[in-house]
Amino acid sequence: TxxxxxxxxxxxxxxxxxxxxxxxxxxxEKGYSVAVFDIxxxxxVPGVTFHQGDLCDKQALLKVLKDVSLVFHCASPxxxxxxxxxxxxVNVEGTRTVIQACQEAGVQKLVLTSSASVVFEGTDIKNGKEDLPYAKRPIDYYTETKIQQEKVVLEACSKEKDFLTVAIRPHGIFGPRDPQLVPILVDTARKGKMKFIIGDGTNLxxxxxxxxVVHGHILAAEHLKPDSPLCGKAYHITNDEPIRF
Ligand code: NAD
Structure with missing residues (x-):
């Protein structure tokens, strides 16, 4: 054994x-010992080990995952x-490689960062729940592969193999060190390119x-057990209130 x-x-x-x-x-902060794997x-950070590698490289992953019981996968181009x-x-083939490496290394839990855009068909969604179907016409290549990635991860969930998976679906993420969302909005506004309104100005x-978003990931990881309803499921993650945009 x-x-x-x-x-x-x-x-x-x-x-x-x-x-x-x-x-x-x-x-x-919560007392985990953490290994980072990234290109x-x-x-x-004191106490964190860094391993530079591509998630498409199974051998590189195996070296890092061999003593690990829980993996968070939040890498994407x-x-x-x-x-x-x-x-x-990266998102589809690489995620298959991540799953194989996890299973070979004896990892028991995989938490994927998916995206709420996997259910977005281009029309408004209000109070959307997780039972919405995947978008048939994803809005871009990124979303197309986030859908496939999520399917691959959730289908791999197996109590028999002692390998449990769950996916978290944030929409836009903001906060300190955000490299994209707010800086790009501010930059676009400064260039005077935001002087139009889509819809009637009440869109959320x-x-x-x-x-x-972090809290949601850790809660999911800590409640992912063989008899829990989380197994093989995706969860939208949001603040209480959407923001008027
Ligand atoms: P980010 O670009 O800041 O971080 C992604 C990380 O993945 C980078 O450090 C990058 O070096 C690494 N990476 C890329 N390709 C890799 C590879 N082949 N092997 C190993 N590492 C690789 O992005 P983020 O905003 O932190 O997003 C994290 C996750 O959250 C992604 O899966 C993204 O799809 C999802 N997500 C983000 C948002 C958002 O608003 N930021 C919204 C919804 C979902």
């Missing part, structure tokens, strides 16, 4: 990113890059504070 690694030993794939770093910092190292091949290679958009 295999000796189970401590449930407080985890890895964050994409841990150098905006969300990943907030997640790493909170996990350390780039952008910071140092930037949605702005619009490179269909890269999205498929769902932005979630990064620490709430």
């Amino acid at each position: 295999r000796i189970r690694p401590s449930s407080k030993r985890c890895a964050v794939i994409g841990g150098s990113g905006f969300l990943g770093r907030h997640l790493v910092e909170r996990l350390v 780039a190292q952008r910071y140092e 930037s949605p702005a890059c619009d490179d269909r091949n890269l999205f498929w290679k 958009v769902d932005f979630t504070y990064v620490e709430n």
